[in-house]
Amino acid sequence: MVRRRAAWAALLVALAACAALPATTTANKISINWAPNTNYTVWEQTHGPFYKGDWLVFYYTTGQADVVEVNESGYNRCDASNAIYNYSKGRSFAFELNQTKTYYFICSFGYCPGGMRLAIKSQKLPPPSPPPSAHDRSAALARSHAGLVLYAAAAVLAALLRML
Numbered sequence: 001m002v003r004r005r006a007a008w009a010a011l012l013v014a015l016a017a018c019a020a021l022p023a024t025t026t027a028n029k030i031s032i033n034w035a036p037n038t039n040y041t042v043w044e045q046t047h048g049p050f051y052k053g054d055w056l057v058f059y060y061t062t063g064q065a066d067v068v069e070v071n072e073s074g075y076n077r078c079d080a081s082n083a084i085y086n087y088s089k090g091r092s093f094a095f096e097l098n099q100t101k102t103y104y105f106i107c108s109f110g111y112c113p114g115g116m117r118l119a120i121k122s123q124k125l126p127p128p129s130p131p132p133s134a135h136d137r138s139a140a141l142a143r144s145h146a147g148l149v150l151y152a153a154a155a156v157l158a159a160l161l162r163m164l
């Protein structure tokens, strides 16, 4: 009886510990191999979603590419003449998506029409304690969170059964 009560107490403690796990969402560092003949429209579709606070790190070959932030028309026309920002030094360029909006980047070295342009939508960060209807990443977190709880409960139940 005492053992059984202890086992139940252990189960409750384990469940409480799991429930208290923070559903953290830390900012991501997203590496981009910034090179000609890559379709970054496809890249964006397969590497997202992206969130405000994420960092994009463009890696390129010095002297063979640059990263130019433009507006939507600059992106559509592969026109770097009204650049918001441009970067071409070194071998990489880190950029923080610090607003909730679509960012546009192109390469001004002639590779833009071939696909070397990136339109990337940065979304609002999911709330720390996601409601069930929150979007994908939150839902995934909630699922993994629930998975942890189930796993812990199963482990404790197994222990409990052994004790009885």
Ligand SMILES: *[C@@H]1O[C@H](CO)[C@@H](O)[C@H](O)[C@H]1NC(C)=O
Binding pocket: 071, 072, 073, 074, 082
């Ligand atoms: C982009 O910038 C150019 C030059 O400043 C401007 O004429 C154009 O209207 C802008 N396009 C958009 C979609 O904001």
Ligand SMILES: *[C@@H]1O[C@H](CO)[C@@H](O)[C@H](O)[C@H]1NC(C)=O
Binding pocket: 068, 080, 081, 083, 085, 086, 087, 108
């Ligand atoms: C990049 O910025 C520099 C300095 O602001 C400017 O001289 C150069 O023309 C720009 N290049 C592009 C491709 O926008």
Ligand SMILES: *[C@@H]1O[C@H](CO)[C@@H](O)[C@H](O)[C@H]1NC(C)=O
Binding pocket: 094, 095, 096, 097, 098
């Ligand atoms: C937003 O990010 C850009 C590029 O990384 C940076 O230069 C700028 O200072 C940032 N702005 C704020 C408000 O953090």
Ligand SMILES: *[C@@H]1O[C@H](CO)[C@@H](O)[C@H](O)[C@H]1NC(C)=O
Binding pocket: 039, 040, 041, 042, 113, 114, 115
């Ligand atoms: C890149 O992929 C998108 C989406 O599949 C497509 O619409 C576009 O034409 C492609 N661009 C190039 C330059 O192939």
